[in-house]
Amino acid sequence: MDIKEIQNLIKFVAKSGASEVKLEMDDIKITIKTGSDSETTIVHQVPSAAQVPQMPQMAAPQPAAAPEPAAAPAADAAKGGKDDDSKYITIKSPIIGTFYRKPSPDKPLFVEVGQTIAEGDVLCIIEAMKLFNEIESEVSGKVVKILVEDSSPVEFDQPLFLVDPS
Known part of the structure; x- marks a missing residue:
């Protein structure tokens, strides 16, 4: 640590x-x-x-969530080669919490694969301690891959999205 x-x-x-x-x-x-x-x-x-x-x-602060996030990046690495993802920008989680792709169950998704995003666009919400934090894009580009399932726990610095900046 x-x-x-x-x-x-x-x-x-x-x-x-x-x-x-x-x-x-x-x-x-x-x-x-x-x-x-x-x-x-x-x-x-x-x-x-x-x-x-x-x-x-290190994931001990949330013991119930520790096994799942550790398995998700390993599964993603096994699916796609590192060489394919190297040209993309990875947007990572700034906090520990629960990942949501839409603002509420009856609303549309913030972003989808293939969608073009601009700097400052809201990509998702991460709930931490009953607070809903909007995660904004720091880059412009096209969403290539969403690496986390909706309503799943995420760790600090866990990859959430892959964005093609070109």
């Missing part, structure tokens, strides 16, 4: 309104406490360097 991942975890906890979060794994112990004075405390311990490769267990 690197510093950037820890910083993103701190931001997520601060936004969630939780006062304390403890994350314990075989090789890492992290405690994040947020107080009314916006002070944040972190404890990070790594007993031995030999255990560091176990980083996929």
